[in-house]
Amino acid sequence: MTDTTTALAPTDAVSLHASVIAWFDEHARDLPWRRPEAGAWGVMVSEFMLQQTPVSRVLPVYEQWLARWPRPADLAAEAPGEAVRAWGRLGYPRRALRLHGAAQAIAERHGGDVPSEHAQLLALPGIGEYTAAAVASFAYGQRHTVLDTNVRRVFARAASGIQYPPTATTAAERRLARTLLPDDQETAARWAAASMELGALVCTARNEDCARCPIAGQCAWRLAGKPAHEGAARRGQTYAGTDRQVRGKLLAVLRASTAPVPQSALDGVWHEPVQRARALDGLVADGLVEPLEDGTYQLPS
DNA sequence: CATGCGTGGAG
DNA sequence: TCTCCAAGCAT
Known part of the structure; x- marks a missing residue:
């Protein structure tokens, strides 16, 4: 029962939030799904596409998708095969099918509007714990722990002092995320986006750039001398021939x-x-x- | 809870 | 060249 989650004392939390959010205000990318006109549907589409696929490859497909199907009902009215075709080479095409299914459910059960309740989002095909929290937080400004691979890595380093988080999300990680989540709803939503962006741009898996990190001075991993990841190298997923x-x-x-x-x-x-x-x-x-x-x-x- | 599920770019 | 990895989900 070693407790590695308290490297950041609660009293430091406020300054931590402020530092990361201030950095975000200055350095956040201008992504189309972050613009007000994207709406909840735009946020949801982007989240589906971004599951395991880099931003640079999502951008053009996202634009075409939203232009063709500006509302969930527009997609729901199409054959699912058209969603698969429009998905192009983003990979994991089952996501296209699930997005189409989610659009149908939204059209039928939610009057055509992307639901704002976490539980209702979670009930849609293709939406799991992360995506439900992301849509509720990014689109509706709610207070949720948004734990994606970026946030998990940032927390693992800054708070737990380790290079990489465990393979699967643990209860300890969820607990830590809840502890670090700002009380105020608006700040919490900002924090979710900011901590994720920090992991995407600065605290990356390889070549982390601590010189540009707003919380380098409080980072447990850096302060410990950035010890290498313990244990075996993670899976070598061969693709050729599969x-x-x-x-x-x-x-x-x-x-x-x-x-x-x-x-x-x-x-x-x-x-x-x-x-x-x-x-x-x-x-x-x-x-x-x-x-x-x-x-x-x-x-x- | 470990696997299977696409694709392409960076180091 | 080859390995790693990129805003996960469903089973």
Whole structure:
């Protein structure tokens, strides 16, 4: 029961908030989903796209998406396959399907407006703990602990004195986040965005830039001499030759064609027939691909 | 709770 | 070249 969460005394919390928020006011990126006109739908779309995908790649797709489907009901009225097609090469295309499903649920159950309640957001497909908190905080200014990979890393370093947070989010991390969350709602929402941005721009996974960090003087990790991460290097996720790669190739063919695609066109993307069939079956099972009576395939209608 | 799920850029 | 990683979620 070692307590590594009190490196920052509660009395330091106020100055901590002020430092990070002041830094944010000065250095925050001007991202489209942060502009007032984005609205809750814009925030929600951005959060789906940003799940495991860098900002630079999200930007162009986000703009096209919002121009085409400015409200949830606009997307809900489309075939899910159109969402998958518009998703392009962002990766993890199941997110497109879930975003479409979330839009339908919003149109049906919430009168077309993105719900503001955390529990209602959490009930939507594709929205988990993080995204629910992010939308409630960023779009509606509510007070929530927004624990993404950036915030977890900032807290791990500044408060716990370790280089990287654990693989999976722990109860201790949630507790720490709650402790550090400002009491005032407006300040809390600002803090959530600011601490995340700090992790994205300064306190990055590699090449952290402590010289530009507003809380370097209070950072437990830096003060401890920045000890290296203990334990084995995290997973080496090979991609070449996996089902994921095959699925990606198959879906790319289907995205490129408005007309149904014959089996022969799909056979060309991968030499090994067993794996190819398994990948295609998986896509069908996930609802990303629709097999037709005549043996052709298309994006879901 | 460990896995599977895409893709591309940086170091 | 190859490894790591980028605002997670669902099972």
